Amino acid sequence: MKNLFRIARWEFVTRFRSRSFMFNTIVSPLLFTTVIMLPLLFFEHQPEQSTKLVGIIDLSGENIARDLQKELNRYYRLNNTSPEYMVLNVSVNNSEPYQEKLGEFREIQARRDSINQLYNQIKQQRTRYYQNTKLPNRTYLLQSSYKKLQQVREEKELVDIELSRFRTALDSVYKFEAQKMADSLIVSGVLNSYLIFDTDFKETGIIHYNSNNPGDFLDTARLEKILQAIIIKKRILGDNVERSKAAHWLRPIKLKKFRVQGGVQREWDFYIQFYGPLIGVFLLFMAIFTASGYIFSSVLMEKNNRVIEVLLSYATSQQLMGGKILGLGLLGLVQIFIWIVITLALAGANIIPVQKIDYLTINNALYFMLYFSLGFLFYGAIFITVGSVSANEYDAQQINQLLRTVAIFPALLSLMVLTEPNSLLIRILSYIPFLTPSFMIMRIPLSTTPITEDIYITTLIMFASIAVLMYLSGRIFRVATLMQGKKPTWSEIMRWVRAG
Amino acid sequence: MEEKLLEVQEVSKSFGEQQVIDKLSFRVKGGETFGLLGPNGAGKTTMMRMIMNIIRPDSGAILYNGEERRKIKGLHFGYLPEERGLYPRATVLEMLVYFGTLNNMARRKAEVEAIRYLDRLGMVEFTDSRVNQLSKGMQQKVQFVAAFLHDPDVLILDEPFAGLDPINQVVLQEILTEYKKKKRILIISTHQMEQAEKMCDHICLINQARVILDGRLSDLKKKYRENAYLIESDSPMDYLHEMKGIKILEEKNNAYKFAITDRSMTITSFFGLIKGKVKIRKFEIVEPSLHDIFIKMVQKESAGA
Structure with a gap:
């Protein structure tokens, strides 16, 4: 003994003194947590960020820039002082192609004006002819002026068509030139993004968003929300609804999420609820596979x-197996203890918002240790067997990789567990010993109702599986470890199990 | 001092269909160096593992002072397997202390003994070195220390001299001689017949799972003696070729190995015949080497099978 x-x-x-233990205890979890948390931190807190410039290409003439700036100022400010977004009209009125086109447009416009003038003159003349009944040749004058009027009207219609065509072309040139300029401003880093409001944006509700990174969910979600409100307001006002009423109707709505558990309500935070248990699964996986990997x-x-x-000549195979399981199991517990101390230290320094994380309890820490111990004994027994029957390290490592993949599989279903931690599928999967620790460590903090029954069931299943595995591995280990260079066949392994 | 005795009685072991040991019996007395010899695959390692209680015999018994080996508690074994391994990342001292404590040594005592042996083997400055920083020869010395650090009751060494330089072979022989004086069980398995001949008092030759030769080395040499003699003189002795009653077996540089073929001829009568003819430098009874006996017996056994 x-x-x-x-x-x-x-x-x-x-x-304990090895570098790999230090790596698996400190560096690896730190890296994993950083990798998970960094994007969130960037996403959530950007205090050092400067004001973002949003360009506007407004073809509608609605003066959308003013409304947008007002609304953005209302909701988003840096450190609650300076605005987070500045709206900038991208104007290309002085660009050469636009000016050229504008000149042509104005020429047509002047022509149309003179035609209009002529048309009005003829109309007035005809009114006079009409009113002056004593006029000699009155009928002739009326007829000839009518012909003239018709000619001028036709000409007027043609000019109107040309003018409208030119207006469209002018808008296109404006849009093209403005977009060219806005693009260059984005490339040079002046603008973060720009929006194009077409003439009919109110009706279609379509606004073009251009940016280096259209995948920036934070900016696009904010702009979408604000523009939705602006457009709806414009539509409502277009239907002659009182302005104050419209403002009242459009007051923003915020969904505050709470979690009800044991009669206590706590505010619900997606990141804390999702990433917390995910980090938990990772740590459990690390602990189990660090310790059983060492075995x-x-x-x-x-x-x-x-x-x-030499060892078997000084100690029995049971002592050897038991010693390894005990020593490395303790090492795993020490690793968890180190993590608990680090968590407490981080909580003490207010780096972890403990008041928001309701699953950081002693009970859950004990469950973590329980499922670590069960997982470690389960995988440890498998690894002892695999290690002892493997003819070479390459074969053994392949099985090791396979087992690791199986054990981390529940992390892939973490969203499913988050949505419904006690669904039938998740419950059934939790009863498979290979997956039990990972699933249970996610389910315990996520479940709104206590899952004591499943804790008992899975613990029993794990105990039974461990007992069977230990029995088998004990019988195989003693004989298999002395074999060399040859991979045992299944029938040989069965014989060892039977013979003991 | 009570004499120690290790007895192997009718021990058999098979792995699957293959019979590795077949009703093997021998006795090892404390204070003698017991050589367990045999060609590759003869079953030596399996036999040693059974003595070490690493594996169990299918039948038969292994007794230590009359008690069943596996029932005895607190019996200390020292074992140097043929294929040797150490913990590559551990330091020499911490690993030796670990092996020592596994044999019920107190940590402090294990430390002192380890340093004492390391000093004796000329590697005390490597006490805190990692094993993987040592040369192969030095690693082998560490393994020796691990085997007899705890002053075992039974010491089993598999090919102990393989790979050792002559100086360290001498040091090891000294240590083994000291151990022998304690009248404990010492079993050596080796292929090096010269070493076995130098070291062993008792030989047990195994071939194809069975004992084919067992006895004290001196008795065996007597038993397999060819009735041959060696005579060396300062000048040629060609007349020996014509002498009746003897047969020249080998001849080299005025040295003649011959056998007496006529039963009436004695050594005294032989000396009478050559008296005054030459000056004799050396005369000895030619004993067969262990190597010769080994080859002869294995060949005979194989031919018989």
């Missing part, structure tokens, strides 16, 4: 370099 503790001590001390590499190394033969 003493040798079991001596072996446990050796395994614990040699691994695996320890058996594999001792088998490959034949230390096992």
Whole structure:
């Protein structure tokens, strides 16, 4: 029995001092948490950010820039002082192609004006002819002036068509030139984005958003929300609704989310609820696979370099197996304890908002240790067997990779667990020993109702699986570790199990 | 001092269809160096593992002072397997202390003994070095220390001299000689017949799972003696070729190996025949080497099978 503790001590001390333990305990979780949290931090807090310039190409003449600036100022400010967004009209009135086109347009406009003038003169003349009944040749004058009027009207219509065509062309040139300028402003970094409001944007509700990064959900979501309100307001006002009434109708709505658990209501935060348990699963996975991975590499190394033969002559195979499980299991618990201390330290320094995270409880820490222990014993027993029967490290590592993939699979279903932690599918999957620890560690904080029953069931299933696996691995380990260079066949393994 | 005795009685072991040990019996007395010899695959390693209680025999018994081996508690074994391994990342001292404590040594005592042995083997400055920083020869010395650090009751060494330089071979022989004086069980398995001949008092030759030769080395040499003699003189002794009752077996530089073929001829009568003819430098009874006996027996056994 003493040798079991001596072996446990050796395994614990040699691994505790190794660089890989430090890496798996501190560096790896830190990297993972950083990778997950960094985008969120950038997304949520951008205090050092300067005001963003949003360009406007307004073809509608609605003076949308003013409304947009007003609304953006109301909701988004940097440090609650300067506006987060500045709206800038992109004007190209002085550009050469536009001026050229505008000159042509104005010429046509002048022609139309003179035709209009002529038309009105003829109309007035005809009125006079009409009123003056004593006029000699009155009928002739009326007839000839009518012909003239008709000619001028035709000409007027043609000029109107030409003018409208030119107006469209002028708008296109304006839009093209403005877009060219806005693009260059984006490239040079002056503008963050620009919006194009076509003449009919109120009716179609379509606004073009141009940016280096149209995937910036934060900006697009904000602009969408504000523009929605502006357009609807314009539509409502267009229907002659009183301005104050429209403002009242358009008052923004915010959905505040609460979570009801055990009669206590707490504000619900997606990031905390989703990423917290996900980090938890990762840490559990790290803990289980650090410790059982050490068992695996320890058996594999001792088998490959034949230390096992010396060890088995000093201690029994049961002592050797038990010592490894005890020593490395303790190492795993120490790793978890280190994480708990770090969490407490971060909470104490207000880096982790503990008051918002309702699942950071002693109970859940104990569940974490429970599922770690069960997962470790389960995978540890498998790894002892795999390590002892593997003829070489390459074969063994392949199985190791496969088991790791299986164990982390629940993390892929984390969104499903978040939506419905107690659905039938998730419950059934939790009963599969390979997946139990990962699923349960996500379900416990996410479930709104206590899942004590499932905790009992999964613990029992895990205990039974561990007992069977330990029995088998104990029988296989003793014989298999002494074999060298040859991979045992299934029938040989079965024989060892039967023979003991 | 009570004499120690390790007995292997009718032990058999098979792996699947393959019979590795077949009703093997021998006795090892404390204070003698027991050589377990045999060609590759003869079953030596399996036999040693059974003595170490790493694997169990299918039948038969292994007794230590009359008690069943696997029932005895607190019996300390030292084992140097043929294929040797250490923990590459551990330091020499911490690893030796670990092995020592596994054999019930107190940590402090293990440390002191480890440093003492390392010093004796000329590597005390490597006490805190990592094992993977040592040369192969030095790693082998560390393994020796691991095997007898805890002053075992039974010491089993598989090919102990393989890969050791002559100086360290001498140091190891000294340590083993000291161990022998304690009248404990010492079993050496080796292919190096010269070493076995130098070290062992008792030989057990195994071939194809069975004992084909077992006995004290001196007795075996007597038993397999070819009745041959060696005579060396300062001048040629060609007349020996014509002498009746003897047969020249080998001849080299005035040295003649011959056998007496006539039963009436004695050594005294032989000396009478050559008296005054030459000056004799050396005369000895030619004993067969262990190597010769080994080859002869294995070949005979194989031919018989």
